[in-house]
Amino acid sequence: MSKKLVIVESPAKAKTISQYLGGEFLVKASFGHVRDLPTKTLGIDVDHDFAVTYESLPKAKAVLTSLKNDLKTADAIYLATDLDREGEAIAWHLVEALKPKQPIHRITFHEITKSAITNAFANPRELSQNLIDSQQARRILDRLVGYKLSPLLWKKVYRGLSAGRVQSVAVRLVVEREREIQAFKTREFWTLELGLTGKHGQFSAYLASENSTARQELNSQAELEKVSKQLKGKTLKVTSIEQTNSQLNPQPPLITSTLQQMGAQLLGFSAKKTMKIAQDLYEGVEIDNSGTTALITYMRTDSFQLSDDARAQAKSLITKDFGDKYLPSTPNAYTKKVKGAQEAHEAIRPTSFTHLPDSLKTKLSRDHFRLYELVWRTAIASQMSPAQVETTTASLLSANKDRFIARGRKLKFDGFLKVIPGSEERFEDLSELEENEEATIKTIIPTQHFTEPPARYSEATLVKELEKRGIGRPSTYAPIMSTIIDRGYVTKKTGRFQPEAVAEVVTDLLTENFTEIIDYNFTAQMEDQLDDISDGKEKILPVLKAFWTPFAKLLKEKEKTIDKKELTEEKTDKKCPESGHPLVIKLGRYGKFYACSGFPDCKYTAPMLDETLDKDEKKDIEDQAKEKCPECGGDLTIKQGRFGTFLGCSNYPKCKFTKPIIISIGVKCPNCGQEIVRKNSKRGRVFWGCSGYPKCKTAFWNEPTNKKCPKCQNLLVKKKKGELACSQCDYTEPYDSETDKAE
DSSP: OOEEEEEESOHHHHHHHHTTSOTTEEEEEOOSOSEEOOSSSOOEETTTTTEEOOEEOGGGHHHHHHHHHHHTTEEEEEEOOOSSHHHHHHHHHHHHHHOOOSOEEEOOOSSOSHHHHHHHHHSOBOOOHHHHHHHHHHHHHHHHHHHHHHHHHHHHTOTTOOOOTTHHHHHHHHHHHHHHHHHOOOOEEEEEEEEEEETTEEEEEEEBOTTSSSBOOBOSHHHHHHHHHHHTTOEEEEEEEEEEEEEEOOOOOBOHHHHHHHHHHHHOOOHHHHHHHHHHHHHOEEEETTEEEOOBOOSSOOOOOOOHHHHHHHHHHHHHHTOGGGSOSSOOOOOOOSTTOOSOSSOBOBSOTTSOHHHHTTTSOHHHHHHHHHHHHHHHHTTSOOEEEEEEEEEEEOTTOOEEEEEEEEEEEOGGGGGSTTGGGGOOOOTTOOTTOEEEEEEEEEEEEEOOOOOOOOHHHHHHHHHHTTOSOTTTHHHHHHHHHHTTSEEEETTEEEEOHHHHHHHHHHHHHOTTTTOHHHHHHHHHHHHHHHHTSSOHHHHHHHHHHHHHHHHHHHHHHOOHHHHHEEEEEEEOTTTOOEEEEEEETTEEEEEETTTTTOOOEEEOOOTTSOHHHHHHHHHHTTSBOTTTOOBEEEEEETTEEEEEETTTTTOOOEEEOOEEEEEEOTTTOOEEEEEEOTTSOEEEEETTTTTOOOEESSOEEEEEOTTTOOEEEEEETTEEEESSSSOEEEOOHHHHHHO
């Protein structure tokens, strides 16, 4: 009996969709892309209108064979891949690989619900050549940049490097931020706050600038002590009170970039993890015995719009659970903030607002629940009334005419904050303060400050910056984050991106020699052109030719003019211990190392020890290197590898003995009593772990100390400058790093 063959990308999606279709449909998964450009050749004929050669992916061959067998008994084929350009390309590749003779129907839907599926199958369309061309253009451009620039980096820096049209721009952002940080000059200043007691209770006020409500910055401790001395035992008088009413507006519903940003900030998820969990929630999860249920709408979107049905659902729930006053007089509308926002029809929202988070808490994994709750609360809050706030600003004068400002806020109506956990903690009510009221100074609280450089990018802030500049699109943010880490250009330390030495070299090479390729505006304009292709405003060939012709010419020129030594070598005042030639610092695959300038006659090399190590730690490593190899009696030498420095036998490759470098910090493991030592993770991140591994797997991402938490007795770690924090609970305390080092 013939059936209608429906093809989607994943088994989970297939399982959910099949629940809404009758027995005449057979739903199968392609497991993503089935064809791509070849892995070992360019696959693009630039001399013949960029003709592309595609190959079936090895993992897809069995899938394609199975689908061809299913086609033998099918009377129609429905391509139900995702609704963006990527999904359109997957559908097109399936047609090209399967070559079906049956009628072909393309269907799309923003959510996997019965009504959406029924509507999609009732309104099929043809494949969109514009969307296919747009995705092909992206793939071709990325392949041309990667396959042509990467070999140049191999020749001029070292083998194994890669360049990418968007990847290299993201790395540039990280490098430039690091240079801002390095160039930043820190300035010390002090501020002063008072703990006060008035007629209606306790409150605080800060020393204000003479002509504004900004905090007064005191430039020295002597100036601070002078002001503090004049205030001791005195009272302040309230000279004026100003009360203003304002409103706090809800945020728009989530789009891909804000989902990834809030996933990182509130839940601690990487962009990749956020999108994986969101994909599960979109395709369907089991929440009862009736099958799988899709909980959120499509998660690759840059549109803030909600459908009329979704608005009606939200309105009904808000009215029922909270009351009419929580509905705005006119429905909230949010405009697109991203240029070219057109790849999807709706923001990310629950497929049904009746799937209340609390009802799903025991039915979802912890991570799936937390992300779903974030989507649900943001979406429902976006349709609620603004919060109404009364702000009180009071001016107080001391006997010496020093002016202080006390600020408080009273929540008069919570509005959308009703569904935002913890919002009540934001407000301190000072509405009962009165003019001419006197307040007694109970405590004087001086605070030392240091101006701080801009923070390194986290995944959330890097996605935000890429979005702001128009670089990348919803489907590309997570792959960008993964790529720049996997290619060794950046490492994540305490959740922030830090560039490796090679990132700076490659960024300088590209910005100086391929200015347009790595230019922020050029990259954003290229994204706009890809959008124009998908809209039918531009054709694929002119866009590709306009890029390729000047790029190919520039590439030939730079292969001749770029000097490798200028890029990868630094002079030093050290001498080679074997030949006496000057040593230079070279950049290699595993970082910087010392090498003899007399190469190739002298092949002496030595690793550069981690710059974060202090003198004693470096001496400790050098002492360990004086030991003999226990297997052949040869000398041990310090070597450098992918995961940092280690000790290896000088008779390599005859003897392959290696041992890790142990850097003790004088702290005992709280679980087994052995030494805690400094280590490197596979991604190059420093951490501290028990020397008894693998029997004992105790580890810390921050350097532990011998001090114990007074609350839970776990070890305190050096969290940041001037602060110790418990490795398990929320306890913190200040510490003096210089005293600590002396001890």
